[in-house]
Amino acid sequence: MRQSTLQMKKQFGTLATLxxxxAILNSWVAEAGSMLAPIALGGPVTIVWGCVAAAIFTTVLCLGVAELASAFPGAGGPYHYTYVLASEAHRKFLSFVVGWSNLIAWWFIISSAALFLASFVVGMAILTHPDYVAKAWQVWLVYVAxxxxxxxIVIGGNDIMSFLTSMSLYWSLGCFFICFITAVAMHAGEPYRNASFVFGNFSNESGWSSSGTAFVVGWMLSTYxxxxIDAATHLSEEMPHPEIEVPRAMVGAIATGLVTAFLFLIAxxxxxxxxxxxxTSPTGVPILAIFYQATGSKAAAIALTCLIFVSIMFSELAGILVAGRTAWAFARDNGLPFSKYFSELNETVKSPVRATLLSSFLAIAYGAIYIGSVVAFQSIVGSSIIMLFTTYGTPPTRAPSIALNRV
Structure with missing residues (x-):
C-alpha cells in the first residue's frame, strides 16, 4: 500500500460515523422514494414484510462485515478484507474484483440518490402544474445540478463533513416524526385502512403470474x-477508534433503519x-401521491416531500463522500487506471479531491443513459444491489473459520 505524506483529519467520532x-441507508426515506415497484409487486404485504425480510437478510451480512471491519480497519473496506483473508494464490484477483464491484456500486448509489431528488423536483412541479409534461433531458439536467x-459541498466543506453527517441523523429522525405524525393527524377522505389491509393484503399488479415470484422480486428490491452498510468502513482512517466506531455505526444504522421504516410504512x-x-399517479413519485391522499392538501404534501428531499440530499452528500474515499483507497492500492494521479490528497483541503471528482463525473455520465432509456438506467442502478451484496458476502467466504468462530 502506497502511503502519502498527507493524512486526512480524524474528524469522525461515534455520532458522525453513525x-x-x-444517511446512506436512511431506510424510511429510501422506502419513500422506491415504493412504486413493491406496490405493484404485492402491495402492502410486500411493502411491510419485504422490509422486515430485507432487514434480516442485511443484518446477517452486516454482522460479518462489521466483525471484519473491527479486526482489519481500512479505507478499502470489503476489498481490503478480501485481500487479507484470501489465500496467497487468489487474493490479488479476488480483491481486485471485489474492489471494482464495490466502487462501481457506490457510483450507482450516487446516481440513484440524485435520480430520486430529480424525480421529487419534477413530481412536485407536476402536482402544482398538472398540464406540465416532464422530458427525460429535463430530469437529467436537474440530476446533474x-x-x-x-x-x-463535499469538497469545499471537508472540514465540516463530520458536523453535517451528525446533523443528517438528527434531520432524518426529526423528519420521520414530523411526517409520521402529520400524515396520520391530517388524514383526509375515507376512514383509515384496517390492519388486515396493512399486514395481509396482497395485490399482484406486476404482470407475474406467480404471486410468490412477485413477492420475492419485491423483497429483493426492498433490500435497496x-x-x-459498508459506508462507515471507508472512513476508517478518519476515525480515532475505527475498530469500535465502525461496527457500532453499521449495526446501529440497520436497527434504526428497520424501526423507522417499519413504522413509517405502517402509518x-x-x-x-x-x-x-x-x-398511476402522474407525478411518478409514490410518496408525494400518498402524502396528498393522506392530507388532502397539495401544500402539505409538498412541504412533507421537501423534508424528505433534504434528507435524501444528505444521503447524496454522504454517497459522494464515501465513493470518493473508496476510489482514493483503491487507487492507493493501484486498483484504478492512473492510480498515482487519483491517489493524491489535495494539500489545501486534505481530502481526495481528484477521486471525488472522478466519482461525480462518472455518476453524471451514467445519468446520460436516462435520456435514452429510463428503464435501462434504472436497471443499471438496480444492479448496485447485487454488486454490493456480493462484495459483502465475499470476504467471510474466504475465511470460514473466522466467519463461523467470530461473527
Missing part, C-alpha cells in the same frame, strides 16, 4: 433500502385511500 452510516452542488398504509391511484 450519521453517515444512517444536484450532483454538482453536492460535490462542491438497506444498501450501503402510510393506514392512510392510503386508493392504491391504484398511487401506482
Amino acid at each position: 450519521g453517515i452510516a444512517f 444536484i450532483i454538482v452542488v453536492a460535490t462542491i 433500502n438497506f444498501l450501503g 402510510l398504509l393506514f392512510c392510503i385511500t386508493d392504491i391504484n391511484e398511487i401506482v
